[in-house]
Amino acid sequence: xxxxxxxxxxxxxxxxxxCDGCQLSLLDCEDELLTVAGLVDIAMFPEASSxxxxxPWDIVLVEGSITTAHDAERIQAVxxxxxxxxxxxxxxxxGGIQSLRNWGHHEEFLRCVYARPEYISSLxxxxxxxxxxxxxxxxxxxxxxxxxxxxxxxxxxxGRKPRLPVHSVCMDCKRRGTVCIEVARGIPCLGPITQTGxxxxxxxxxxGCYGCFGPAPQANSxxxxxxxLNTGSTPDTLLPLLRNxxxxxxxxxxxxxxxxxxxxxxxxxxxx
Amino acid sequence: MSSSAAGSNTQPSTAHEAVGHGxxxxxxxxxxxxxxRADLQILIRLLRDDGFTVVGPKLDQSAIVYGEITQVAxxxxxWTDQQQPGQYRLVPRNDDRMFGYVVGPHxxxxxxxxxxxxVATAQRTGDSWRMSTPDEPSPxxxxxxxxxxxxxxxxxxxxxxLGGAYVDxxxxxxxxxxxxxxxxxxxxxSTCFCTSMKTGPRCKAGxxxxxxxxxxxxxxxxxxxxxxxxxxxxPLREAQAAELCDAEQxxxxxxxxxxxxxxxxxxHDLLLGQLRSPxxxxxxxxxxxxxxxTMVCPTCFCSTVTEVSDxxxxxxxxxxxxxxCFNMDISRVNGVPVRDSVASRxxxxxxxxxxxxxxxxxxxxxxGCGRCITWCPPGxxxxxxxxxxxxxxxxxxxGLSHEEAPEQTVEIGSGEG
Numbered sequence: 001x002x003x004x005x006x007x008x009x010x011x012x013x014x015x016x017x018x019c020d021g022c023q024l025s026l027l028d029c030e031d032e033l034l035t036v037a038g039l040v041d042i043a044m045f046p047e048a049s050s051x052x053x054x055x056p057w058d059i060v061l062v063e064g065s066i067t068t069a070h071d072a073e074r075i076q077a078v079x080x081x082x083x084x085x086x087x088x089x090x091x092x093x094x095g096g097i098q099s100l101r102n103w104g105h106h107e108e109f110l111r112c113v114y115a116r117p118e119y120i121s122s123l124x125x126x127x128x129x130x131x132x133x134x135x136x137x138x139x140x141x142x143x144x145x146x147x148x149x150x151x152x153x154x155x156x157x158x159g160r161k162p163r164l165p166v167h168s169v170c171m172d173c174k175r176r177g178t179v180c181i182e183v184a185r186g187i188p189c190l191g192p193i194t195q196t197g198x199x200x201x202x203x204x205x206x207x208g209c210y211g212c213f214g215p216a217p218q219a220n221s222x223x224x225x226x227x228x229l230n231t232g233s234t235p236d237t238l239l240p241l242l243r244n245x246x247x248x249x250x251x252x253x254x255x256x257x258x259x260x261x262x263x264x265x266x267x268x269x270x271x272x
Numbered sequence: 273m274s275s276s277a278a279g280s281n282t283q284p285s286t287a288h289e290a291v292g293h294g295x296x297x298x299x300x301x302x303x304x305x306x307x308x309r310a311d312l313q314i315l316i317r318l319l320r321d322d323g324f325t326v327v328g329p330k331l332d333q334s335a336i337v338y339g340e341i342t343q344v345a346x347x348x349x350x351w352t353d354q355q356q357p358g359q360y361r362l363v364p365r366n367d368d369r370m371f372g373y374v375v376g377p378h379x380x381x382x383x384x385x386x387x388x389x390x391v392a393t394a395q396r397t398g399d400s401w402r403m404s405t406p407d408e409p410s411p412x413x414x415x416x417x418x419x420x421x422x423x424x425x426x427x428x429x430x431x432x433x434l435g436g437a438y439v440d441x442x443x444x445x446x447x448x449x450x451x452x453x454x455x456x457x458x459x460x461x462s463t464c465f466c467t468s469m470k471t472g473p474r475c476k477a478g479x480x481x482x483x484x485x486x487x488x489x490x491x492x493x494x495x496x497x498x499x500x501x502x503x504x505x506x507p508l509r510e511a512q513a514a515e516l517c518d519a520e521q522x523x524x525x526x527x528x529x530x531x532x533x534x535x536x537x538x539x540h541d542l543l544l545g546q547l548r549s550p551x552x553x554x555x556x557x558x559x560x561x562x563x564x565x566t567m568v569c570p571t572c573f574c575s576t577v578t579e580v581s582d583x584x585x586x587x588x589x590x591x592x593x594x595x596x597c598f599n600m601d602i603s604r605v606n607g608v609p610v611r612d613s614v615a616s617r618x619x620x621x622x623x624x625x626x627x628x629x630x631x632x633x634x635x636x637x638x639x640g641c642g643r644c645i646t647w648c649p650p651g652x653x654x655x656x657x658x659x660x661x662x663x664x665x666x667x668x669x670x671g672l673s674h675e676e677a678p679e680q681t682v683e684i685g686s687g688e689g
Contacts, residue, residue, distance in 0.1 A: 032583050035583045035584070036583075150583075154581075154583065154585075158585060163578065165601060166599075166600060166601055167563060167595075167596070167599040167600075167601065168560075168561070168562045168563055168599075170562040170563055170564050170567065171562075171563045171567060171594070171595075171596060171599065174387070174563070174564065174567030174568070174594065175387040175388060175567075175593060175594050176387070177337070177378065177382065177387075178333065179332070179333035179334065179335040179337060179376075179377045180360075180377060180564065180647055180649070181333075181334075182649050183358060183359060183360050183377075183564075183646065183647050183649060184333065184334045184335050184360045184361070184362070184377070185334050186359075191562070192560040192562035192564070192649055193560060193562070217600055218561060218600065218613070218614060219560075220556075220557075220558075220559065220560045220561065220614060222557075223557065223558050223559070223560055223650055224560055224649065224650070226650075227358070227649055227650040227651075231358075231359075
């Protein structure tokens with residue numbers, strides 16, 4: 001983008017600890033990409049262009065979680081230069097799959113994985129962006145919903161407030177006529193406590209929701225966990241269901257921790 | 273609604289009173305006619321030839337759901353459902369009954385009040401906007417296999433969408449053309465309580481045709497002029513006394529199997545006298561606020577409307593989607609939800625369904641189909657919760673006067689449910 005386009009909102013995309021899948025969702029908008037590029041000045045998007053212009057930026061998309069002391073400082077610098085901050089994806093909104101380290105032994109991981117662990121400087125935890133800076137909007141998902149990403153960008157460009165539904169996945173299943181796989185088949189499904197955004201894909205393919213859009217507001221995860229336990233699900237099934245991409249999100253974390261207290265890991269568990 | 277299916281304005285409760293109940297007699301409308309099992313296909317073909325999309329029960333996703341039926345083989349022949357709070361299982365029968373089940377996860381609501389619809393469109397042309405409403409012809413449905421509680425649910429939604437000053441055009445068009453072929457229940461689920469709500473299990477009114485299945489076929493009643501003229505085109509024969517007896521026994525068996533009850537005496541005032549009961553919080557500890565009960569309810573009618581624009585902003589669709597009082601966003605006013613707790617949302621649902629619905633529409637919002645019990649993952653049973661509230665009211669000596677509760681916050685007539 002050149003300075004001639006500077007009257008348009010300036011967009012920046014930043015990456016922290018993540019797989020890049022969410023920012024790739026933006027590049028994946030093949031049919032819409034040129035229109036988006038015409039509406040904003042893409043000032044900073046290293047994944048797409050080596051032409052990186054300094055801030056301030058009007059709209060900042062942040063992917064990834066905070067896993068190093070350096071990143072913890074870098075996100076502060078980004079916030080100072082940002083108008084509206086939108087975090088994109090489970091890493092940025094909940095800490096991502098890498099937040100599994102929060103339950104493990106960081107130093108031991110480093111020793112197991114790296115030949116020279118002394119060169120590695122990372123934190124013992126992976127945390128959501130909102131734990132470090134004020135965030136204006138969160139786009140959930142692993143990865144984010146492409147359409148939701150587009151809608152948010154276009155809405156912000158138009159000067160409107162984005163509309164991000166917070167209802168459960170169940171409502172989407174019902175709207176599309178999907179029969180409840182939990183009630184009809186006893187498959188553990190996090191849909192009742194998971195926030196919408198995916199369009200209820202997994203249950204329509206006969207598998208339970210694994211919560212990749214994270215907990216819905218006021219998610220009653222304890223009742224659902226109790227229900228699964230009462231209907232024959234084992235901790236072996238439920239722990240990894242609750243502790244994955246959004247495992248560090250409060251409502252999921254509290255229940256996986258409770259499960260571990262109820263059913264302490266055996267001597268062969270990795271975390272021991 | 274001049275061309276509406278006959279009986280659409282008839283209240284099930286009125287019909288219930290008008291006809292003898294459980295006395296082993298054939299209803300006044302039954303003409304002792306019989307449709308042999310092999311000829312049901314002719315009915316389906318006639319309806320299709322008449323331009324109807326025939327919708328009925330079929331196996332899909334480990335359940336008996338409602339979908340398009342083109343032939344008898346599409347029906348769930350030899351299958352039934354077993355239901356209890358929080359659990360539904362499809363199980364084989366030891367016979368070849370076509371309608372040998374109770375009710376499933378779907379209801380006819382999804383065809384008359386579609387889960388998603390475009391209600392208006394705006395198109396920018398130059399400096400101005402052109403606003404329009406969709407004018408595609410609405411589908412013409414024949415529902416095959418409507419249960420008594422479902423006829424009652426349709427009558428309730430008729431009041432919601434067609435009664436009063438504001439008529440819903442989508443519902444109105446679909447409802448006006450729909451043909452209702454009821455099939456009497458010959459069994460019940462543990463979750464059924466239509467007898468308490470006085471809606472079933474016997475189909476009394478509101479249908480065009482009503483069938484009762486026995487092994488060799490169907491006894492047949494007509495309930496409207498459309499039903500009578502359709503019956504004239506079917507290869508019916510006189511029903512034999514034994515067949516009529518079998519049919520009646522089947523209908524009585526359904527009634528015998530219903531064990532769940534809800535005492536509705538004084539329920540309106542009792543519930544509104546319990547707005548501050550600690551029991552709402554007790555329920556909230558189990559309630560997931562997931563919306564499943566409202567989505568499967570055949571009378572719940574909440575929807576949300578949202579404008580969806582294309583990339584250029586030149587074309588905007590106003591979309592309507594099913595919504596729920598259990599969705600925190602539905603009560604969002606000035607940026608915050610009014611019902612900001614699971615307890616307040618459960619209270620809103622139950623008191624509206626069983627109490628303030630009467631103020632709003634002159635009828636209870638519950639028909640006793642039991643779907644909200646079966647399809648609630650943790651199996652919350654509203655009849656149990658009502659019973660508990662009744663016990664609490666009795667113990668406290670309150671509950672008959674809701675004037676005592678100063679902070680009445682139950683909205684009625686908001687159009688949102």
